[in-house]
C-alpha cells in the first residue's frame with residue numbers, strides 16, 4: 001500500500017520548495033493563491049532542470065541521490081508509478097500536496 005504523501009512534508013517542505021519556505025503569509029484570496037502557485041511551479045521547474053543533470057526529462061535515482069543525498073529515501077515516495085524515475089508530473093503532484101497542506105495549515 002502506498003504511503004500517503006503527507007509523509008513527505010516534514011522532510012521536503014522547507015528544503016525542496018524554497019519558494020514556499022519564503023512565503024511570508026498564506027494566500028487570502030484565490031488570486032493570491034494562484035499567484036503563489038505560479039511562483040512555486042516556476043521554482044519546481046528550475047529545481048527539476050537542475051536535478052535532471054543528463055537532461056533527459058526525468059530524474060533518475062542516481063540524479064536525485066547526487067543532488068539530494070539526505071533525501072534519498074524519499075525518492076520512492078515521490079516515484080508514484082514506480083518506474084524508477086521522477087517525471088515533472090510526479091514532482092508537481094508532490095508539490096501540489098505540500099502546497100495545499102501548507103495553505104490548510106497556515107490559512
Ligand SMILES: [Ca+2]
Nearest residue numbers: 052056058059
Ligand atoms: Ca535525467
Ligand SMILES: [Ca+2]
Nearest residue numbers: 079081083085
Ligand atoms: Ca515515476
